[in-house]
Amino acid sequence: MTHPAHAADRVTDGSAGSRDPKTYDAIVIGAGFAGIRMLHELRTRGLTARVLERGYGPGGTWHWNRYPGAHSDTPSWVYCFLFDKDLLQDWDWNERFPGQRDMEAYFNHVVDRFDMRRDIQFDTRVTSAVFNESIDRWLVTTACGETFECTYLISATGVLHAVIEPSFPGVEEFEGESLVTGHWPDRPVDFVGKRVAVIGTGASAVQSIPIIAGDADRLIVFQRTANYVLPARNVALDDWQRNAIKRNYDHLKELISRHPFALAQELPNRLFSETPPELREGAFERAWELGDFQFIFFTYDDMLTNPEANAMGAEFVRKKIRAIVQDPATAEILTPRNHPIFSKRPPVGVNYYETYNRPNVDLVDVRANPIARITPRGIELADGTEHEVDMIVYALGFDAATGSMSRIDCRGRDGESLREKWLRAPDTFLGLTVEGFPNMFMLSGPGAQFSNFPPAIEGQAEWIGRAIDHTRAQGAETMEPTREAAERWAATITQIAEATLVPKGAEAGSWIYGQNIPGKPKATYFFLGGVPMYIEMINAEADAGYRGFRFASVEARTADPVAHTPRR
Numbered sequence: 322m323t324h325p326a327h328a329a330d331r332v333t334d335g336s337a338g339s340r341d342p343k344t345y346d347a348i349v350i351g352a353g354f355a356g357i358r359m360l361h362e363l364r365t366r367g368l369t370a371r372v373l374e375r376g377y378g379p380g381g382t383w384h385w386n387r388y389p390g391a392h393s394d395t396p397s398w399v400y401c402f403l404f405d406k407d408l409l410q411d412w413d414w415n416e417r418f419p420g421q422r423d424m425e426a427y428f429n430h431v432v433d434r435f436d437m438r439r440d441i442q443f444d445t446r447v448t449s450a451v452f453n454e455s456i457d458r459w460l461v462t463t464a465c466g467e468t469f470e471c472t473y474l475i476s477a478t479g480v481l482h483a484v485i486e487p488s489f490p491g492v493e494e495f496e497g498e499s500l501v502t503g504h505w506p507d508r509p510v511d512f513v514g515k516r517v518a519v520i521g522t523g524a525s526a527v528q529s530i531p532i533i534a535g536d537a538d539r540l541i542v543f544q545r546t547a548n549y550v551l552p553a554r555n556v557a558l559d560d561w562q563r564n565a566i567k568r569n570y571d572h573l574k575e576l577i578s579r580h581p582f583a584l585a586q587e588l589p590n591r592l593f594s595e596t597p598p599e600l601r602e603g604a605f606e607r608a609w610e611l612g613d614f615q616f617i618f619f620t621y622d623d624m625l626t627n628p629e630a631n632a633m634g635a636e637f638v639r640k641k642i643r644a645i646v647q648d649p650a651t652a653e654i655l656t657p658r659n660h661p662i663f664s665k666r667p668p669v670g671v672n673y674y675e676t677y678n679r680p681n682v683d684l685v686d687v688r689a690n691p692i693a694r695i696t697p698r699g700i701e702l703a704d705g706t707e708h709e710v711d712m713i714v715y716a717l718g719f720d721a722a723t724g725s726m727s728r729i730d731c732r733g734r735d736g737e738s739l740r741e742k743w744l745r746a747p748d749t750f751l752g753l754t755v756e757g758f759p760n761m762f763m764l765s766g767p768g769a770q771f772s773n774f775p776p777a778i779e780g781q782a783e784w785i786g787r788a789i790d791h792t793r794a795q796g797a798e799t800m801e802p803t804r805e806a807a808e809r810w811a812a813t814i815t816q817i818a819e820a821t822l823v824p825k826g827a828e829a830g831s832w833i834y835g836q837n838i839p840g841k842p843k844a845t846y847f848f849l850g851g852v853p854m855y856i857e858m859i860n861a862e863a864d865a866g867y868r869g870f871r872f873a874s875v876e877a878r879t880a881d882p883v884a885h886t887p888r889r
């Protein structure tokens with residue numbers, strides 16, 4: 322049997338090794354939203370850059386997540402690049418929520434439209450990035466031994482990209498087909514006539530379960546924690562809607578720039594605490610019908626801060642589950658109880674709860690009776706029950722925020738390991754830089770905003786471009802944050818998060834708090850103050866002359882070696 326880690330087609334490094342490092346101003350790791358946007362920014366500012374991408378095409382997470390039903394949960398017209406007016410006019414979205422195929426086509430369109438392919442190297446997995454203090458440059462090495470030297474190392478590796486591989490005892494012994502949602506093969510997968518298991522009920526599983534159920538002879542879903550699954554209400558877009566989107570982009574961009582999650586809409590401007598009790602449920606009903614994250618963004622402004630508002634929203638969803646799911650025992654297992662709604666990122670589904678009314682679908686609660694091992698024929702639980710299946714779909718999630726860069730052997734001053742540093746705490750300044758890692762920048766790094774990511778990435782790419790310009794204009798070789806600035810940032814994002822109900826999700830294993838990975842520090846991995854505040858704060862740092870940073874030049878270092886003594 323093929324281990325699921327190797328099940329995706331073509332995961333090799335295609336380029337032949339070369340001994341001499343190739344030299345660029347910047348190396349960008351990853352060609353998803355962040356890497357593509359960063360390449361555009363670097364080119365605009367006249368820097369030479371190479372983007373190194375593990376996949377054989379652009380798109381990052383949208384290249385790998387080909388599982389059945391894979392769709393964005395964010396409307397297509399805001400889940401895109403906004404930097405180029407003509408690009409906004411020459412692309413047509415097919416659905417309210419774009420599917421994986423559309424996303425992949427979009428990325429290829431953007432890369433070709435801006436003639437980016439010549440600067441992107443696909444099939445190239447970066448294995449290490451080491452800062453050489455004697456020349457103030459980064460040495461980047463790939464899996465096939467190719468080396469690159471650069472002044473600026475830019476991580477665009479994605480927030481949810483480092484897939485959690487199944488580690489159940491016996492995984493290798495399974496005689497059927499094993500698949501992992503996070504690196505699904507680029508070929509048709511046939512469930513017809515098969516007995517299929519899906520392990521996990523997060524966002525990826527919730528999208529794939531109804532599709533698999535439609536084909537499979539039998540589907541068994543293994544759930545550990547019940548989630549609040551919101552209905553997507555996806556629709557195909559018609560020409561009138563597409564034209565309306567294009568005509569209104571100036572207005573849409575203005576709305577996006579003001580919305581905390583970077584969506585093109587106004588906030589409800591309504592507090593639960595100020596709404597008469599008899600009118601409160603109406604907002605939940607309307608938002609449920611509108612679908613998707615309208616359940617938070619179209620209900621009450623205090624949904625994430627007012628426990629009473631949150632509890633009523635959570636109870637509303639529980640009532641919907643009981644109304645939709647016909648078997649009371651199944652409905653009971655599907656009902657979330659131990660965390661506030663939105664303290665974990667809620668999955669969004671199409672006919673998700675309805676799927677459990679199908680005669681070929683069973684739900685197994687593995688909270689009290691966990692999966693003990695994978696057998697050659699299926700899945701065995703702690704009490705010895707064995708569920709025989711022909712295929713297992715693992716939808717176990719990601720090592721979020723810090724995972725992708727931690728899988729690269731990244732070393733800063735004095736050989737300090739980024740992986741080890743982040744095993745202590747996800748230490749960054751502004752979510753963009755790390756103390757001890759000069760000239761290393763991150764897009765959507767730990768400590769950066771939590772939102773609809775693409776619009777926020779645009780602000781980060783501009784910030785990084787401006788910081789590089791500033792460093793060069795000063796005649797400095799390096800830029801890196803101070804320890805004090807990093808500590809201040811950690812305190813700031815923790816304080817912001819603690820004003821919300823989001824930390825409560827940690828007890829329910831939320832990846833937002835690193836709690837889906839055993840041993841990962843429980844910490845604030847995201848800025849939860851909203852994109853406008855985040856962009857304002859990072860730009861204020863730049864406008865004030867980068868006071869949280871230290872700039873060093875070769876001359877200064879030679880003249881005052883003490884000023885450059887390694888700090889630890």
Ligand code: NAP
Nearest residue numbers: 392393394481521522523524525545546666716717718830
């Ligand atoms: P996830 O939400 O973290 O879900 C992982 C699932 O695997 C959880 O149900 C988890 O249960 C379960 N699991 C993990 N280990 C297990 C074990 N040993 N035994 C039984 N169950 C186990 O991961 P995901 O579905 O890949 O989604 C992650 C994030 O990616 C989403 O929250 C979203 O932000 C993003 N995403 C977005 C989209 C979209 O926009 N459409 C689609 C997919 C993913 P516990 O809850 O008990 O840990």
